[in-house]
Amino acid sequence: xxxxxxxxxxxxxxxxxxxxxxxxxxxxxxxxxxxxxxxxxxxxxxxxxxxxxxxxxxxxxxxxxxxxxxxxxxxxxxxxxxxxxxxxxxxxxxxxxxxxxxxxxxxxxxxxxxxxxxxxxxxxxxxxxxx
Amino acid sequence: xxxxxxxxxxxxxxxxxxxxxxxxxxxxxxxxxxxxxxxxxxxxxxxxxxxxxxxxxxxxxxxxxxxxxxxxxxxxxxxxxxxxxxxxxxxxxxxxxxxxxxxxxxxxxxxxxxxxxxxxxxxxxxxxxxx
DNA sequence: CTCAATTAAGACCAAATAGGTCTACTATTT
DNA sequence: AAATAGTAGACCTATTTGGTCTTAATTGAG
Ligand code: SF4
Ligand code: SF4
Numbered sequence: 001x002x003x004x005x006x007x008x009x010x011x012x013x014x015x016x017x018x019x020x021x022x023x024x025x026x027x028x029x030x031x032x033x034x035x036x037x038x039x040x041x042x043x044x045x046x047x048x049x050x051x052x053x054x055x056x057x058x059x060x061x062x063x064x065x066x067x068x069x070x071x072x073x074x075x076x077x078x079x080x081x082x083x084x085x086x087x088x089x090x091x092x093x094x095x096x097x098x099x100x101x102x103x104x105x106x107x108x109x110x111x112x113x114x115x116x117x118x119x120x121x122x123x124x125x126x127x128x129x130x131x
Numbered sequence: 132x133x134x135x136x137x138x139x140x141x142x143x144x145x146x147x148x149x150x151x152x153x154x155x156x157x158x159x160x161x162x163x164x165x166x167x168x169x170x171x172x173x174x175x176x177x178x179x180x181x182x183x184x185x186x187x188x189x190x191x192x193x194x195x196x197x198x199x200x201x202x203x204x205x206x207x208x209x210x211x212x213x214x215x216x217x218x219x220x221x222x223x224x225x226x227x228x229x230x231x232x233x234x235x236x237x238x239x240x241x242x243x244x245x246x247x248x249x250x251x252x253x254x255x256x257x258x259x260x261x262x
Numbered sequence: 263c264t265c266a267a268t269t270a271a272g273a274c275c276a277a278a279t280a281g282g283t284c285t286a287c288t289a290t291t292t
Numbered sequence: 293a294a295a296t297a298g299t300a301g302a303c304c305t306a307t308t309t310g311g312t313c314t315t316a317a318t319t320g321a322g
Contacts, residue, residue: 001279048269052270059269061269064268064269
C-alpha cells in the first residue's frame with residue numbers, strides 16, 4: 001500500500017532521538033522506551049534490527065546500550081529503510097528477484113523505483129532529526 | 132513495505148494493454164483476462180475498481196465493456212494508484228488523517244511523500260504503455 | 263566470583279491486510 | 293425473451309505485520 005511499516009517508522013523516531021544528543025552517549029532500550037513512549041519490547045526489537053542492519057552499534061552487558069554506528073549526516077533514509085524492511089522495491093520486478101511476468105510496464109516501474117530510492121538517499125538522519 | 136499491491140499492478144497491466152489499442156474499442160473482462168493471463172474474477176474486480184476511480188468508462192449489457200475515460204497521455208500513474216489504493220501516503224502523518232504522535236521526523240516524511248507523488252505524477256499511461 | 267543490568271535470538275500469537283472467488287443483481291443488445 | 297456483460301458486495305483464505313515473551317549470552321560493579 002506504498003507505506004513504510006510501523007517498525008520502520010519507530011526506527012526513525014528512535015534514531016532521530018539519538019541523533020539529537022551526544023554522539024558517544026549510550027542509550028539503553030528502557031530509557032529510550034520511556035523517552036519516546038513506545039513499549040519496551042517493541043523498542044527492543046527495533047533496536048536489535050537496526051543493529052543487525054549496521055545502523056546502530058550495540059554494547060552488551062551492564063551499562064550497555066546503543067549508539068549510532070556512523071555520524072547522522074552519513075546515514076541516509078534509504079539505508080535505514082533497507083536495514084529494516086530489506087531492499088526498496090515498489091514492484092516485484094524492481095527487486096533483485098524480479099517477476100516472471102515480464103510485462104510492458106516493468107521499465108517504468110524501474111524508473112519510479114530509482115526515483116524513490118534517489119529521494120530517500122538524498123535525505124540523511126541529520127536532515128531528519130533536529131531540523 | 133513500500134510496494135504497490137498486486138491489484139494495483141494488475142490495473143497497470145490492463146490499462147497499458149488497453150492504451151496500446153484503438154481508443155474507442157470496448158474491451159470486455161473475458162477477453163482481457165485471456166489476453167493478459169489473469170483469472171477472470173480478478174480482472175473483473177480490478178476493472179470495476181478502476182471504473183469507480185474514474186480511470187475507465189464502462190458500458191453495460193451485451194457488447195459492453197470498458198474503455199479509457201481519458202487519453203492515455205492524460206492519465207498519470209499517481210491517479211491510477213490513488214484510484215485503486217487511495218491517497219499515496221508513505222507514513223500515517225503524510226495522509227490527510229495524520230498521526231497523533233506528531234514527531235520530529237514528520238516534516239521529512241512530508242517531503243519524501245511529495246517527491247514520490249511528483250515522480251508518479253510525471254509519468255503517464257502513454258509513457259508506460261508501448262514506450 | 264557473583265550478581266544485576268543489558269543486549270541477542272528467535273519463537274510465538276493476535277490482528278490487520280491483501281488476494282482471490284463467488285453469488286445475486288442490473289443493464290443492454292439482439 | 294434470451295444472452296451477454298458490467299455492478300455490488302459478501303466471503304474466505306493466505307500472508308504480512310505488530311507486538312510480546314522466553315531463554316540465552318555478555319559485561320560491569322561490588
Ligand atoms: S513485471 Fe509486470 S507484473 Fe511483474 S511486477 Fe513488474 S509490472 Fe508487475
Ligand atoms: S508523525 Fe511521526 S510517528 Fe506519526 S507517522 Fe509521522 S513519522 Fe510516524
